[in-house]
Amino acid sequence: MVDAEKEGRRARRLFSHAHMSDTKWRKLFLAVADAGLNARQAIVKFIDVDEPRPMAFPTAGALHPPRPYIDTMEFGPIELRAIEWLEILAEAVTERRTPGTPPRREPQDLDGARAVIEKLGLFLLDDTPGGLRVIGYSR
Template sequence: MGPGMTEHGRQTLRRLGTQTRRDVSHAHMSDTKWRKLLSALDEAGFGRARIVVRFIDRPEPRVMTLPKRADLWPPRPYADSITVGPLELRAITWLELPTLARWPSGDGRPVPTVPQDMAHARAVLEALGRFPLEETEQGLRILGSSGRRSER
């Protein structure tokens, strides 16, 4: 397995569940809620959106493309991502849709900055139901969990 890739076997899912229960005081999102949220954003035209994701078992947030509905593999508790490989939905601490997305060209050209429609994203998510949304300086953040026990 390459760097940055994760595995999605039962042992890994158990480990992530244990780590979440140990390290986080409140889980806001389930695998089903993440699937519902990601599917709705894809269907609303955010399929090429750039997102920033913080995973419970990673020290730094990862920049990636929003997984498409077809990448969610229900009922399995993971999504496929060309950017970071398979990712466990329950491992998402937060997911952020940045107001301005940067798309690296890979060939040394200047990196274009593309605005993403936060008002439309918020409207899509609010129409689905109650999700833990918060505005940040960078964009719209959806909380998967909160209250890190180690920060108390």
């Protein structure tokens, strides 16, 4: 069960600045999906997990406003306020089911993603060697 209040308390305890809200995350995911950029993959860092994890980029169907979560194939429902940061990758890497077959690599439109996100305004973005990071919290 999603416990948004618990995640909010954890975030306030661990970080000094919250840059995102549930609404801002939803707006970002919906805008990128609606822009037709075909964003396929992101890396997500949760506030309560040490290692970042890959996930499919959320589609409009994964959003359930006004609920404070999105539904993911990898993790099930996740609380939006549990996202420390999300990185849109320059290249989506999809593992193949056939053993010995190399993964599929597809470029993702980072310039397009940046333009869409910046048009929304008030998002803290950081360029990384592998993509474009949206910062949810900072210390």
